[in-house]
Amino acid sequence: MDNSENRARPIELSSNSISVIVKQQDRNLLAATSDASLSQERRIYRPIVPLISMLPMKKQGETKASQPYQLLFTRNWIAAEQALVQENTAKAEASAQAAEAIDMSHPPNQIYFTRTELLSQADKDQATWHYVLTDEELHLLHKIVMAEAEGEPYEGKVAVANVVLNRLRSANYPDTIKEVIYQKSQFSPVQNGRMDRVTPNEDSIRAVTEALHGRKEVSDDTYYFLALSLATDLTVAHTKSKSKEIGNHTFYK
Numbered sequence: 001m002d003n004s005e006n007r008a009r010p011i012e013l014s015s016n017s018i019s020v021i022v023k024q025q026d027r028n029l030l031a032a033t034s035d036a037s038l039s040q041e042r043r044i045y046r047p048i049v050p051l052i053s054m055l056p057m058k059k060q061g062e063t064k065a066s067q068p069y070q071l072l073f074t075r076n077w078i079a080a081e082q083a084l085v086q087e088n089t090a091k092a093e094a095s096a097q098a099a100e101a102i103d104m105s106h107p108p109n110q111i112y113f114t115r116t117e118l119l120s121q122a123d124k125d126q127a128t129w130h131y132v133l134t135d136e137e138l139h140l141l142h143k144i145v146m147a148e149a150e151g152e153p154y155e156g157k158v159a160v161a162n163v164v165l166n167r168l169r170s171a172n173y174p175d176t177i178k179e180v181i182y183q184k185s186q187f188s189p190v191q192n193g194r195m196d197r198v199t200p201n202e203d204s205i206r207a208v209t210e211a212l213h214g215r216k217e218v219s220d221d222t223y224y225f226l227a228l229s230l231a232t233d234l235t236v237a238h239t240k241s242k243s244k245e246i247g248n249h250t251f252y253k
Helices: 025-030 072-103 119-127 135-150 152-170 177-181 189-190 204-213 234-238
Strands: 043-046 070-072 110-114 129-133 222-225 242-246 249-252
Touching: 043 152, 070 177, 070 249, 072 152, 110 119, 135 177, 135 204, 152 177, 152 242, 177 242, 222 234, 234 249
Parallel strands: none
Antiparallel strands: 043 070, 110 129, 222 249, 242 249
16 A cells, blocks of 8 residues: 555645645654753743644545644743844934934034935934034025025925035035035025025024934925025926925925
8 A cells, every 4th residue: 555645745825824834744743842851941832823734634635734833942032032122222222322412402513424315413424425514604504594494484494404405415516515505596595685684593593403413304305495486487396396395485306
C-alpha cells in the first residue's frame, strides 16, 4: 500500500487566511517539547496568525485541520520588545530636550537648509548648507512682512516670511535675504516705497522669528503670492499653481 496519502500535504488557503505550509512532523515536534527543558523559562501561549497543521488525510483530496497555539519563549521576546520601547523613548526624549534648548522667543543667528527645504533648529544636523543671518537682514524681514501683510492673519505673516526664505534657498533667486527682497519688480512695497515707511509691529516680528525657527504656513516650493483684488499684473496667477489662500493673499508655486 502506498503510504504517501498518510503524509501531510501542503494546501493553499483562501484569501481570508494566510497561506502556510506546516508539515506533520513540525506539529509532533512542538507537542513533544519537554517541560524540563523549559523549567528556567517563563512560557506563554498566545494565538498569532492561524497556523494550520495537517492531520493524516482521510481520503484523497480531503483534509482535517486544527488551529494550534504557538509556544513563545518570553524571555527573548520580552527583551526585544523592551529594547524597542527604550530606543523609541530615548529618541523622543532627545528630541524634546533639543527643542527645549532652543529659545523660540529669539531669532536664530543661523538658518539651515537642505536642497529642498528649510530645517528647524532641532534638525540642523540634517542640513546640507546654512546661512548666517545679519541684524540688517533680520530687520528687512520684519519690514517686508509688515509692509506686505500688516492687515493679514498671523498665519499670512508667517507665510510671507516663508516665501522670502524659500527664495533664499532656491537656486533661481539671489543668494542673500537683502538681494531677494530688493530684487527688481518682485515685492510691491519695495517699488512703491511702503517698505521704507512701515515700522514692524509685534506680530510681524514674532512671525519672522517663528518662520526662521522652521514654522511653515506654505510649502517649501511656494515662491509667489498676490492680493488678487489689488494686483495689476496677474501673470503669476495665470502661469503658476495655486498653493494656498490665507486672508487676502493667494500663494503660488
